Amino acid sequence: MIKNYSALHESMQTRTLANGLRICYLPKKGFSKTFAILATDFGSVDASFTFEGKRYDTPAGVAHFLEHKMFEDEDGNALQKFARTGASPNAFTSHTMTAYHFSCTDRFEENLKILLKFVFTPYFTDENVEKERGIINQEIRMVEDTPNWEVFVGAYEGLYRNHPVRVSIPGSEESISHITPELLYTCHRAFYSPKNMALVVCGTADFEQVCRMAEEISPKDAPEIGQRHYGERRAEVHQPVVTRKMQVSLPQCMVGFKDEPVPAGESRLRRSLIGDLAVRILCGDTSPLYAKLYEKRLLGRDFDVDYSLIPDGACAILGGESRDPAAVREALERETARLAQEGIEPKLFRRMKNALYGMRLRMLDVPDLYARQEIASVFAGEHYLDFAGLFDTIHAEDVQEMFRRWAQPNRSTMSVVEPK
């Protein structure tokens, strides 16, 4: 199917193969590079699941471990195959997905073939799993020494009591010590089914050829996907404050507001637009509160705001360095309560909406981000470019309604990394 988005000067072609693999092509005229991303709707939060009649509670970090190991095939490492073409390959594991991607300016089809092949072909041995453990242990140590990461993990620990999002994506040295080749094979079977995956190509490619190749290389049969368990949901946060001590010059803090999950049938894209507007209105770098707190030196230029959706959950996280995290939290809570009660001043709402539109539009110039957003939307049964149309359906009352949810008792938490 071809869809045109004339206001955005963009178009896309989409198709779902017989095995369920969703494919999407986003042409970027004039760009030298083409970016391709093949992802599975399987992230660090999908740690507990029932598959083939059996319940699995996997050790933390298994999705990420699997990502590392996928590159290895019987006939060598996929990274080295990409090297022959000069392509730049990489992969990531987030809370919600595992994605493999490359960008190239030449020999696109050859690279696409490598990508499709290695992601659909697991090859794990005791020896290669053991070797990877050493590498991942170093990665875990690296992130555990990174205050920005630790304060982020702390925010999720505070927000959620049972949801696996509270566990750091790569797991711990202890948790990954339990990972075996058998477990990796099980996860691959349970979640690397074509019907749980999507391929997005952004740049210059022949869509029909992309589909043909995907059809040829992806498995014909699509096994059932594991049934995931996210634990019993609670509306309230788990802990009001989570504190760690590290080598930092000033405290780092993140304040989280717990939101309701997006109900089935409601647009996740629309919710994320409302969430982005809400965090920007609350304390984005052009908001009245940000200016006030900046002038008091309670926060700095690194202060960042974000709204995220996870399966069976949603939250806003705002934070950065601060000499007085408690004061920042108090100000954010007070402003949330005020906005919930008084609503949003029309002029402020209009300019924030304008700005967000501009930011989303600019992102379409960055194939990596654009394709990543599209793949997340595809997993939700939507298309990222629909944001432009959804914008018109969003009113100040929608954002106020969100603030009302955040303003209820016990919906906020604060994660702090304090100087040792």
Place this chain on the structure above:
Amino acid sequence: MQQVTRKTLGAGINLTCVTTPKFKRAVLRTMLVLPLGGEDAALRACLPQVLRRGTARLNDMQAFGTALDELYGARIEAAVRKEGENLCIGFLSDCIDETYAPGADGLTAGVIGLLCDLLYDPYLQDGLFCAAYVEGERGNLIDRIAALKNDPRSWAPRRLNELMCENENYGKSALGTIEQAERITPETLYAAYRRALSEAQVELFYCGTMMPDEVEAHFMATPLAQPREGTLYQPHTVVQARPAGDVREVVEDAEVTQGKLSLGFRTGGASLTGGEPAAYWMFQTIYGGSTSAKLFLNVREKKSLCYYASAQFVASKGLMIVNSGIENGNFEVARDEILHQLDLCRKGEITDAELESARKTLVNGWRTMLDDPLTLERYWMGQAAAGTLVSPEERIEQVADITREQVIAAAQSTALDTVFFMKGAAK
């Protein structure tokens, strides 16, 4: 598709335009180029932050933020950068191209106006910067300098530079020192501002759909066009050979769990403007520039010593830096393996496949750069600061016929200068 033009608009004022229809956004920059280090260092680092607080017309963050939102969320950030031994301070912006939104006519001109107002028409009280802004930004600068240690992965190479180039300007931080920052007052800062405006080379940049003549006209309609007096700074960087004597090895403890190893090498002359940079890029890519490089394959994949181990060619200064994060007890093993891989390059143990893969990786990298206006901005700033104007397309041509012998020669000219190990002392 992309046309690059460069024009001098006035004494020491240069405009680089990349004209292309392919982006939905425009990227703009107004930057002052000054010497790195010296007495004014902290003052200069503080300057763009104070200027960013408000202009004569939009004199606080609220007013300025509102103006940015109304320009469809245009972003304008204060920037403080080190390019070789030059300091670049000023502003960077990205905004949507005005053809992509209703009622956005004049958006680019609006952003150019804001950028130039920030630099040339600041909010003043009694002829000086607003005391509250100066006090706030002085404090923020002190915090930023202190915070450099927070992220071990970026601190280790920074500390290495400081040690290796302690007698060169390059060893100085773009932010200055805490002692300097503590002495900042509205008077000293305003005086430094006037000095910077009279001495600096001004580097302007635009990437987008607008024709260079029109971009120029918008810039010339701002206070930027005022005549300048005084001697202008000529950007330059001294590329030094490795000093005589033993390799310096420094180990320092830090409250972290993972050790960070950084090795600093002198290239033997290869830099943006000297030696054979194309051969050096080839060597650095084979040695540690990709996931098929010797360092990745051996230090990480074969020996499982680390998650990352890579080599970076600092072409602006003629250095190569290797960074890795390792188990504390593996310091000697990792260092020796990193040096062993360099020795293999020197001995010519480079396969045809490695050679061709590196060439393709580099070509892919430079071509990809053409798709990213922010990377292009950075690229052309680096060129301007080095006093050279080689395009990414020319870089691609230069690596086309680099031979194995040239790569080996590049490896052989590389000399280890300083080893820094940040030892994790936390439990």
